[in-house]
Amino acid sequence: MSDRKEITKILSLSIKMHENPRNDPRIYWAREVTFDYATANAVRVDFMKFIPKNNSVSGIEKGDFYCYEVKSSAEDFHSKNGHNFFGDLNYYVMTEKVYEQVKDEIPYKVGVYVPDGMNYQGEWYNLKCVKKAKRQDRKRPVSEILLMMFRSAARDNLK
Template sequence: MENRPEITALLSLSIKMHINPTNDPRVYWAREVTFDYATSSAVRVDFMKFKPVNNTVSGIEKGDFYCYEVKSSVEDFHSKNGHNFLGDFNYYVMPEAVYEKVKAEIPYKVGVYVPEKMNYRGAWYDLKSVKKAKRADRERPVSEMLLMMFRSAARERVVK
């Protein structure tokens, strides 16, 4: 991993493969999920996953959202962008060297994934948790979270 764009791309591919390693359509996720679109307070989460308890109405309502923010360097971590933790469980994804330098600054409830080793199936890293996320009090309703994820996932289908 040489430069920031390369690191970001590799970490992004790694978290995508961590979220849904077998490309299972029953794993609900999206990348670059934007909230409060077209307002001065718009925020974008790098990756988001939804895990329902089951497929009943109450199972969906009780489901959990996982948010992942990719940070490729200490400078990236210290930038004002990309600390958008809107989920029940929130994680940074960063190189271990970056984690070692910023670990004292990471909020108590936010977890961290770092690359462990290259995956045997491809050009991405298996990720390991070096700090487990604690459940946060989500402020947005399930319906809004799912709609924003759906909109982002639909954008991806149009791009391809």
Template structure:
């Protein structure tokens, strides 16, 4: 399943928090699979696992929704210190449900300290899993350094920039039509509810098309990635335009 934009945002924030500058003292990897099941790697997966120069292991479970938090799926709290990484709104809903020994980060800010525990698995198992995850990421990085892949990415960035300009031009045309119909103070004349519905409809359309692309429906586009990024960008522009007009839209997940 593809990760949501909010999940990616929380990943970026917790990585930034633990990824020290200069002489590194802590090392982190995402999606670390530990153990083996009938000879196959993986009976448990840690969303984010770090190991520092003092030999301390920290595990992080990233949750972005109430259903995700309350899911019966096993939570991989096997480190010396274990944390939930949550949004502020979700934390307010579940703060009483967080076990006493589990810490909490809201993005990159620690709002509840974790209490030290004994490792729930043998340390050699953790080290082996850490090495496997590091090798996996190193292989991805090596493949991404392909000149052809970099050239393709550059072309896509140029294409997305053009799409951004088109979206802004469409917005300017819409504003011109509104001024022509309602006068220079069209924002005051236009019913607020109508504005909200107009912005929300445009935003919801691009969000729905983004998810359609994620499941393989991207007619008219060369790839799912192109379609997904176009609609994600368009939704973001609509959201920012709504904020400029003093309107806060309902976003995905709300």
């Protein structure tokens, strides 16, 4: 993997396939989830997933949000963009080479996934967790995060 754009593309496909390999509609998932849309403070999370405890009102309120930020290079990691973690559990997705370069700079509570060989079809990487995320307190309400995810998923369905 050498081209940054290609690395981003394959890592993005890899995290999508890792979290929802069969495109199961019961897995609540969205890409490029934007918060504070149409403001000077707009930020985007590369991928988000939501797992409710169950389908009751309290089960939804107690559900967990996972955020994934794809980093294709050390320069990408050091840029001010793409460190947007709004979830209960937050992860970077990067190559092992990038991980080795930046591992001492990764916040304590943020986890990391890296490639672990090509999948059997040779289209994306299987991923392994080399640093497990620690639970964090969310800074946004469930309703806002779900709305932002819903808006992003609806955008993708129109394409």
